[in-house]
Amino acid sequence: MKKEVCLITGGAGFIGSHLARKLLSENRTVICVDNFTLGKKENIEDCLDNEDFKFIEADVSDVDVFSKLLENEGVQRIYHLAANSDIQKSAKEPGKDFKNTFSTTYSVLEGMRRNNIHKLFFASTSAVYGDKTGINVSETQGSLAPISYYGGAKLASEAFISSYSYMNELEVLIFRFPNVIGPGLTHGVIFDFIRKLKKNPTELEILGDGTQCKPYLYVIDLVDAIYDFSIKERKGVEVFNVGVEDATTVKEIADLVCERMGLSDVQYKYTGGNVGWKGDVPSFQYDLSKIHETGWKPAHTSNNSVRDTLKNVNIEVL
Numbered sequence: 001m002k003k004e005v006c007l008i009t010g011g012a013g014f015i016g017s018h019l020a021r022k023l024l025s026e027n028r029t030v031i032c033v034d035n036f037t038l039g040k041k042e043n044i045e046d047c048l049d050n051e052d053f054k055f056i057e058a059d060v061s062d063v064d065v066f067s068k069l070l071e072n073e074g075v076q077r078i079y080h081l082a083a084n085s086d087i088q089k090s091a092k093e094p095g096k097d098f099k100n101t102f103s104t105t106y107s108v109l110e111g112m113r114r115n116n117i118h119k120l121f122f123a124s125t126s127a128v129y130g131d132k133t134g135i136n137v138s139e140t141q142g143s144l145a146p147i148s149y150y151g152g153a154k155l156a157s158e159a160f161i162s163s164y165s166y167m168n169e170l171e172v173l174i175f176r177f178p179n180v181i182g183p184g185l186t187h188g189v190i191f192d193f194i195r196k197l198k199k200n201p202t203e204l205e206i207l208g209d210g211t212q213c214k215p216y217l218y219v220i221d222l223v224d225a226i227y228d229f230s231i232k233e234r235k236g237v238e239v240f241n242v243g244v245e246d247a248t249t250v251k252e253i254a255d256l257v258c259e260r261m262g263l264s265d266v267q268y269k270y271t272g273g274n275v276g277w278k279g280d281v282p283s284f285q286y287d288l289s290k291i292h293e294t295g296w297k298p299a300h301t302s303n304n305s306v307r308d309t310l311k312n313v314n315i316e317v318l
């Protein structure tokens, strides 16, 4: 039987490269497209010798280039993960999110329309909800009000996906991820703490008051769910919150990082306030009833995701 041809945008990134390995293990032909704005060749190095794997270096936000590329590859399903994942950086440069988060989505949708491709997975985010501290947000939560340019570009992407789906009969699965961590992670609070502690093992500056609290999902749990849910037939667009039931505070992350680095006498210095940086949602928690009703549960809790991520970090090379 001929293998299904899947294309991953952002396939050289952290989550995209794990997804590529998962799809190859499930007997798919996998094409990764990435322009290395944030992704790295080493993330996909182990796939390059696989005859079912192909890498194409291209800017997904260029609609004509991306549509042309699809013409030649026989793609049946797209996993759209390309985006600007560095939210803190784009706070100073909103154009990064317009180009890499929103325009890549427009390109993907237009490429699908021009090439008669109907199956799409979209990597969305809790950032579309904005600051909903104290509410367990469900997929039907109203008044979505992103507070970062990134969240705005993802919500705009979801809106375009809805219209393209209706106009062109696209079957779309949207997962709104929380913070995703695990082997291959390259940035975020865990890395900031390790880098700071390598410079000064006696003192750690913590942005905010340390009470910021978020769920952390392990990347392997996520890509398994992406695969299992994406291969099911569906009509139109379906949205799921995907996450863990517990959450981890920034102070708990600091404690786990210190434990991993064997440091017991670190003075924490808080910058104050309950927000790490402008555009960051300090605390959130999902209502996960929709995904739980399907029987899905992740293997890792939030704290275990942090612990297992730390186990895999090579502190020396950071």
Ligand SMILES: NC(=O)c1ccc[n+]([C@@H]2O[C@H](COP(=O)([O-])OP(=O)(O)OC[C@H]3O[C@@H](n4cnc5c(N)ncnc54)[C@H](O)[C@@H]3O)[C@@H](O)[C@H]2O)c1
Pocket (backbone or CB within 6 Å): 009, 010, 011, 012, 013, 014, 015, 016, 033, 034, 035, 036, 037, 038, 039, 040, 058, 059, 060, 061, 080, 081, 082, 083, 084, 085, 086, 099, 100, 101, 104, 123, 124, 125, 126, 176, 177, 178, 179, 180, 181
């Ligand atoms: N990691 C998380 O905590 C998290 C949380 C919520 C949502 N997401 C979403 O999941 C997806 C993957 O995130 P990640 O953590 O693997 O980030 P990542 O930065 O490692 O991966 C994104 C990839 O997209 C590529 N890319 C960006 N702009 C591009 C363009 N114009 N053309 C081609 N490639 C381009 C980057 O080079 C990178 O390899 C993203 O859409 C992100 O918004 C991630």
